[in-house]
Amino acid sequence: MVSLKAKKRLTYFTMGAYFFMGGVEYAVILPSAWLYIHTRFNAEEYYLGFMLSAFSFSGMFAGPLMGRWADKSRRVRLILLFAVLFEIGGSFMYFIGISKYFLIVSRLVAGVGVGGEAVILAEIARFTTEQERTSVISKLIAVRQCGLLLGPGFNFFLTLVDFNIGPFKVDRFSSPGLLMALIWLIMELLLLLLFTEPGEKCSGRCRRHTATATPNMYGSIGNASFSNISVASYGSLGNESLGSVSIGNSSELIESAERLMQSDSSGMGDKDKVTKRKNSRSRKLKGFLDSKEHPVLPREESVTDVKDPFSEGRLKFLYDEYIREEIVVLLGLQFITIFAQVTLETMLTPLTDRLLHWNELQNSFLYCGAGVEIILIFILTSWLSRKIEDRYLIAIGGFILTVSNVWYLYFLPTCTPDNPGWTLPGFIVGTIFDVAGLPFLLVCGVSLYSKLTRRETQGLSQGVRRSVTGLGTIMAPLWAGSTVSMLYVGIGVLVALLLISQIMLWLSFKWLKPPQSPPSSPTTNHEADAAERQPLVA
Numbered sequence: 001m002v003s004l005k006a007k008k009r010l011t012y013f014t015m016g017a018y019f020f021m022g023g024v025e026y027a028v029i030l031p032s033a034w035l036y037i038h039t040r041f042n043a044e045e046y047y048l049g050f051m052l053s054a055f056s057f058s059g060m061f062a063g064p065l066m067g068r069w070a071d072k073s074r075r076v077r078l079i080l081l082f083a084v085l086f087e088i089g090g091s092f093m094y095f096i097g098i099s100k101y102f103l104i105v106s107r108l109v110a111g112v113g114v115g116g117e118a119v120i121l122a123e124i125a126r127f128t129t130e131q132e133r134t135s136v137i138s139k140l141i142a143v144r145q146c147g148l149l150l151g152p153g154f155n156f157f158l159t160l161v162d163f164n165i166g167p168f169k170v171d172r173f174s175s176p177g178l179l180m181a182l183i184w185l186i187m188e189l190l191l192l193l194l195f196t197e198p199g200e201k202c203s204g205r206c207r208r209h210t211a212t213a214t215p216n217m218y219g220s221i222g223n224a225s226f227s228n229i230s231v232a233s234y235g236s237l238g239n240e241s242l243g244s245v246s247i248g249n250s251s252e253l254i255e256s257a258e259r260l261m262q263s264d265s266s267g268m269g270d271k272d273k274v275t276k277r278k279n280s281r282s283r284k285l286k287g288f289l290d291s292k293e294h295p296v297l298p299r300e301e302s303v304t305d306v307k308d309p310f311s312e313g314r315l316k317f318l319y320d321e322y323i324r325e326e327i328v329v330l331l332g333l334q335f336i337t338i339f340a341q342v343t344l345e346t347m348l349t350p351l352t353d354r355l356l357h358w359n360e361l362q363n364s365f366l367y368c369g370a371g372v373e374i375i376l377i378f379i380l381t382s383w384l385s386r387k388i389e390d391r392y393l394i395a396i397g398g399f400i401l402t403v404s405n406v407w408y409l410y411f412l413p414t415c416t417p418d419n420p421g422w423t424l425p426g427f428i429v430g431t432i433f434d435v436a437g438l439p440f441l442l443v444c445g446v447s448l449y450s451k452l453t454r455r456e457t458q459g460l461s462q463g464v465r466r467s468v469t470g471l472g473t474i475m476a477p478l479w480a481g482s483t484v485s486m487l488y489v490g491i492g493v494l495v496a497l498l499l500i501s502q503i504m505l506w507l508s509f510k511w512l513k514p515p516q517s518p519p520s521s522p523t524t525n526h527e528a529d530a531a532e533r534q535p536l537v538a
Contacts, residue, residue, distance in 0.1 A: 010194040015120045016143045018080065021187055022117065023144040025087075025110075027151020028158075028176045029094070036173035041100040049481065053474045054107040059114030060470035066115035067122055067463030071456060076123055077195050083116035084191065087184040095177030096168060106177070113184075118466045122458035125450035130514060134385035134393075134447040141443055142378035149371035152364055154179060321453065322464060326511040329504050330449045331468045333394065336501045337441045338472035339479075340405060340494045344434060346480035347490070355415050355423050366427075370435045377439045390448040391512040395505060397440025402498040404433035409495050413487045451514035 002010075033051060037043040062083070070079050090110025097103055121137065128136050158175045170178060321327070352358040352366070384393060411426040446465065453461040483490030505512070 007196045011196045014190050014195040015124075016140060017187060017190055018116060018120060019140050019144040020147040021183055022114070023147020023149075024151040024154070024183065025091075025147075025180050027148045028154050028180060029107075031152065031155055032158075032173055032176055036097065037100050037103055040097065040173055041103075043100040047100055047104070049477055051104050051107050052477060054104050055111040055114070056470040056473040058108045058111030060467040060474070062112040062115030062463075063118040063466030063470070064460055064463030067118045067459030067461070067466075068457075070119045070122060070459035075197070076119060077191055077197055079119050080116045080195070081188060081191050083113045083119075084184050084188045086110060087113035088181050088188065091177050091180035091184060093177070095170075095174050095181060097174050097177070114466065114470070115463065118462040119459055121446060121450070122462045125458045125462070126455055130451060131386065133450065134390060134444055135382040137447050138378050138382040138385065138439065138443040141439070141446075142375050142382075145371060145374050145378065149368065149375070152367070321457070321461070325508050326452055327449070329508045329512065330445055330452070331465065332504060333398070333441065333501050334445050334449075334465060335468050335472045336497045337398075337401065337438070337445070338469045339476045340401065340498060341434070341438060342473050342476035343480040343490070343494060344405075344408070346477045347484050350484055351412065352427070355417055356427070357417070366431065370431055373432065373435045374439060377436055378443065381439045381443050385444065385447070389513065390444040390451075391509060393440045393444040394448065394512070395502075395509075397437040397444070398498070398502050398505060400433055400437030401441065402437075402495070402502060404430055404437065405491060405495045405498055407433065409488070409491045412491065448512060448514070452512075 030052070034045075034048050037047055037051060038045075066079055066083060070076060073079075087110050090106050090108070090113070093106035093109060094103060097106075120140070124136055124140070125133065155176070158179065159172045161175045162171050164170065168174070322331075348366075349363060352363060356362070358366075381393065407426075408430050411430060415423045415426065446462075449465055450458060450461070479493070480490065483493075
């Protein structure tokens, strides 16, 4: 039988593989997309924008829907299997490539799979502590960057492909779709074989996650994180010692305590005294179990006992949960960060072509160097997150990103193709600063956002966040394409937005701090959740 520790590691490995394959897909599809749609179907340039935006457009809606599905059902593996099916179907449609419209629809279908990332981040938020969450999220996003870094290596081999599978031609343009269909099929198998539902019991049986007091694969009982606990290590209940009674859930505790009561009272001759003492102990035991403030065991609840956040109305819940100063600031920071970053990435290729006369090879080296740097910064972020609060790391990242865009605003409009000796070092300096600030904003922003939103609706919350970032990835290429010849306007707007985000950050800085909670349990912004998750280990 596979141990719980092994199950947990395999589950985290599968989550990382999902992010890695998402990075590979971006790196494999994007470089050949324009040549595919232009060479094969003689499409105009704006069709490329439609095709790239279609992926983000469907993902913008899939994130909240799948997230809410995960909140209600807690069937994480089923949802991820469903999401991967869309990735497989969309990739295969891209391989078939019947027409330019068919290619746009293929990316629209594949974009639904992005919703699985929101579900994974929601589960990470539910089953990690405040102290470790930023580090775990940093590793996941770093794995995605590894996919972006290694993805271009597949393109080197795909350029040599030229054969037929029945009526379908496999060449440098269509082969990325076939490759990604096979890769996502492998992901489907990994989910079936290695992924364990977070609510699955120690016995290995796959069951729907509930809030009952049953240990699951994360060593938790219900929604409170702790393993089987020996009552002896916590002393006594009231003044009546229970001795060394080892328990797995509160029902066992009740039975053990009652047996001790009966045995302890057998030596007493006065029946009335025995009855009185037993009743007194029962009241103490009941008060112990029902108390939300006790540091050992939470009150048992069934799923039906947990209050539905939507019980007072969907609009009221959405307004109370997301129209809050700290949440609006974090979502605004995420949008502005993604918008600025994708705008610069879109501008990079035409600018290096115009100013440095670079081709795909030189651009690949630049992206490769940036990928190595960003992975190192992710590792640094993972280490710093254990020592520095998320809000301070967000402020550091925002400052660095603002500096890089101010540098680009000063440097790029003054460059000419006649002076490459000045242009190349300027590009390198700007890229170093731009890449250095990004992980702080993305990783710490996601982590802090999860700490300020409800635990029971993390799927919806991460879906909303994914929709906001998806909106940025849709709008950024449109803005970059229309202002690449007007750099003062294009980059000037980015600088203005980043300055506004920094002002918002500092004005709301005191609110960007999660509520105090024990270090050994997941956190939330609501007192009821915090009360249930008291310290559970001595």
